[in-house]
Amino acid sequence: MGNKNPTSVIREALAKVLVFYYPFAGRLKEGPSRKLLVDCSGEGVLFIEAEADVTFEQFGDALHPPFPCLDELLYDVPRSSGTIDSxxxxxxxxxxxxxxxxxxxxxNHTMSDGQGIVQFMTALDEMAWGAATPSTLPIWRRELLFARDPPHVTCTHHGYDEVEGKIIPTDDMIQKTFFFGSTEVSALRRFVPPHLKKCSTFEVIIASIWRCRTIALQPDPKKEMRMICLVNASVKFKSLVPVGYYGNTFAYPVAISTAKDxxxxxxxxxV
Structure with missing residues (x-):
């Protein structure tokens, strides 16, 4: 960076990229039927410049969740984490x-999913390097994915089923990180039958965790066990969702099996 202050570079790039992603500089309002609307008020985003009296090496080699000092590295500005008018x-x-x-x-997740914010971050990076416009221009067009009115349900959406079960409070959970390298994944794949060999690494790992968790819980053999994961639907909707769309396009498909099986x-x- 030479004599450049990275904070200044990023802040200036952010100001430029918000010209294209101007809804992020607005605030959410509640419309009819509790529908969220964006008021493009131009009030801006929150930007914090901070200094830490540590080096990168002092954070240690294994940089993975839970990340040390997260509360200091992303300060929760008072009254900034609401949904409406924040x-x-x-x-x-x-x-x-x-x-x-x-x-x-x-x-605020109502604005973008993971893929959408990656698009925003890519544009921010390009602006920091001196680009005048993002390589992918953002497209708002949220009406493309409006629900039908009145609703017209064509299949059973198990993600919305009411299911009895104990929800473990987050303050009673321990967060740990496990790494699955090629050796571990290969070991798991040896248990996958030939007709499923083309399944993804994600599917192998998640199926293994789902199965092991069920065995560990020892539920009633007849109990339905569910596995829900986010799936990016934009791949399926290429004819509907244009390149540059940065809204939420994920869904919650559910896999269901009895504990016995x-x-x-x-x-x-x-799998």
């Missing part, structure tokens, strides 16, 4: 003693 982005750039910096961001049948059943 900033839609919170960005903090923390400079370190070694000359490096840490970029942290909080997003997950326990007694091989991994291929869960």
């Amino acid at each position: 900033p839609l982005l919170l960005i903090q750039v923390t400079r370190l003693l070694c000359g490096g910096f840490i970029f942290a961001m909080r997003l 997950l326990h007694n049948k091989p991994l291929g059943h869960a």
Whole structure:
């Protein structure tokens, strides 16, 4: 970076990219039937410049969740985390003693999904390098995915089923990180039958966790066990969702099996 202040570079790039992604500078309002609307008020986003008296190396080698000092690296500005009339982005750039910096961001998820915010971040990066416009121009057009009115349900959406079960409070949970490398994934794949060999690494790992969790819980064998994961639907809607669309396009498909089948049948059943 030479003599450049990374915070200044990012802040200036953010100002430029918000010209294209101007809804992020607005605020959410509640419309008829509790429908969320964006008031493009131009009030801006929250940007924090901070300094830390540590070097990058002092964070340790294994940088993975839960990340150390997260509360300091992404300060929760009072009255900033609501849904209505709150900033839609919170960005903090923390400079370190070694000359490096840490970029942290909080997003109001009603605006974008993971793919959408990656598109925004790519544009921010391009602006920081001097581009005049993003390589992918953003498209708002949220009406493309409006629900039908009145609703017209064509299949059973198990993600909305009311299911009895114990919800473990987050303050009674322990967060740990496990890494699955090629050796571990290959070991799991040996239990996958030939007709499922083309399944993804994600499917193999999640199926294994779903099966092991069920066995560990020892539920009633007849109990339905569910596995829900986010799936990006934009791949399926290429003819409907244009390139540059940065709204939410994910869905919650549900896999269902009895505890007995997950326990007694091989991994291929869960996959």
